[in-house]
Amino acid sequence: MNILFKGFKTELMPTPEQKGIILRTIGVCRFVYNLYIGVSRERHEQGEPFMSGMTFSVWLNNEYLPANSDKLWIKQVSSKAVKQAIMNAERAFKRFFDGKAGYPRFKKKGKSDPSMYFVRNGANCVIDCERHRIKIPTLGWVRLKEYGYLPTDGSIKSGTVSTRAGRFFVSVLAEIPDPEKQTPETDGIGVDLGIKALATVSDERVFANVNQTKEAQRLQKRLRREQRKLSRKYESLKKRNPKGEATRQNIQKQRLTVQRIYYRLDCIRTDFLNKTIAELVKTKPAYIAMEDLNVRGMMKNRHLAKAVSEQKFSEFRQKLTAKCAALGVELHIVDRFYPSSKTCHCCGRVKRGLKLSERVYSCECGYTADRDYNAALNLRDTERYKIA
Ligand SMILES: [Zn+2]
Numbered sequence: 001m002n003i004l005f006k007g008f009k010t011e012l013m014p015t016p017e018q019k020g021i022i023l024r025t026i027g028v029c030r031f032v033y034n035l036y037i038g039v040s041r042e043r044h045e046q047g048e049p050f051m052s053g054m055t056f057s058v059w060l061n062n063e064y065l066p067a068n069s070d071k072l073w074i075k076q077v078s079s080k081a082v083k084q085a086i087m088n089a090e091r092a093f094k095r096f097f098d099g100k101a102g103y104p105r106f107k108k109k110g111k112s113d114p115s116m117y118f119v120r121n122g123a124n125c126v127i128d129c130e131r132h133r134i135k136i137p138t139l140g141w142v143r144l145k146e147y148g149y150l151p152t153d154g155s156i157k158s159g160t161v162s163t164r165a166g167r168f169f170v171s172v173l174a175e176i177p178d179p180e181k182q183t184p185e186t187d188g189i190g191v192d193l194g195i196k197a198l199a200t201v202s203d204e205r206v207f208a209n210v211n212q213t214k215e216a217q218r219l220q221k222r223l224r225r226e227q228r229k230l231s232r233k234y235e236s237l238k239k240r241n242p243k244g245e246a247t248r249q250n251i252q253k254q255r256l257t258v259q260r261i262y263y264r265l266d267c268i269r270t271d272f273l274n275k276t277i278a279e280l281v282k283t284k285p286a287y288i289a290m291e292d293l294n295v296r297g298m299m300k301n302r303h304l305a306k307a308v309s310e311q312k313f314s315e316f317r318q319k320l321t322a323k324c325a326a327l328g329v330e331l332h333i334v335d336r337f338y339p340s341s342k343t344c345h346c347c348g349r350v351k352r353g354l355k356l357s358e359r360v361y362s363c364e365c366g367y368t369a370d371r372d373y374n375a376a377l378n379l380r381d382t383e384r385y386k387i388a
Pocket of ligand 1: 345346347348349363364365366367
């Protein structure tokens with residue numbers, strides 16, 4: 001049987017003591033990550049060869065720490081987390097050498113914090129997890145906010161703890177057996193993604209745009225208001241007002257308020273995405289067909305960028321791919337250049353000048369249908385796809 005790796009992320013409710021350990025560990029990881037980048041930069045400028053993560057680690061323990069006794073706090077946190085921070089920095093360099101990324105940057109406190117890595121202690125050990133808590137090495141049992149989401153069957157191999165907007169999260173990687181391909185119960189379906197509705201399905205189901213619900217609109221309005229407040233505070237700091245320190249604290253507070261609202265909005269969107277995907281696979285279709293959306297290209301259109309990012313198309317595809325793989329449903333990714341919206345599902349004519357504002361597709365052959373529904377039918381039936 002094949003083994004699949006599956007990731008889960010959920011919120012933690014650590015005790016104040018555990019919060020202290022997490023923040024200290026993340027602080028050390030940030031320091032070591034930045035030290036590695038700093039040292040590598042210097043070596044590069046002096047024409048010395050690149051130092052691997054392993055070599056850096058040995059140097060840190062055998063040369064740097066003995067010479068810098070004020071830095072011994074590095075040894076007071078999980079050595080596995082520190083090691084992982086070093087390996088992450090090494091990976092950033094490798095990506096840079098391969099031309100896949102820019103020169104590695106220093107991690108900034110509160111902005112690009114590393115996360116705290118943990119792993120089971122040996123091949124025969126497990127990371128214990130119960131419905132309401134998870135046992136993380138160096139932290140002990142930590143309470144979970146959402147019950148029953150993480151796997152409790154001993155399949156968790158490793159994970160990371162991170163913080164965002166004053167909250168704490170755990171991401172774990174679990175090994176799950178690859179399911180046998182299921183027997184489909186319904187025909188294949190086509191899914192057209194869009195702004196007006198998130199998803200229009202060829203079986204006539206429509207999943208609305210969650211950003212247009214009352215709750216989301218209310219939060220967005222609040223977000224805009226609080227963001228304006230924040231930028232006004234920045235402005236007043238720039239004018240060197242005499243109460244600079246108070247303003248700085250105020251800014252911190254305001255930033256947290258903005259992050260919190262943003263986080264809530266994000267949760268609403270993610271939640272809706274998860275529900276939509278669950279509904280799509282629930283009927284156990286023979287396959288699901290979706291288009292290979294050019295999200296990057298869409299983001300370049302400034303009229304669309306905001307709406308596109310709010311719909312989380314990339315995340316949708318990622319999650320649908322994972323879900324289909326886990327359930328053994330075939331996922332068709334339809335060729336990007338297949339004109340799913342412009343093609344008449346009835347006679348196959350392609351309407352060249354179809355405008356975005358034309359919500360109803362009507363063809364010379366007499367066929368008319370909702371634009372997105374017509375596209376979903378075409379996606380379902382086209383042969384121009386790759387299997388994800
Ligand atoms: Zn037609």
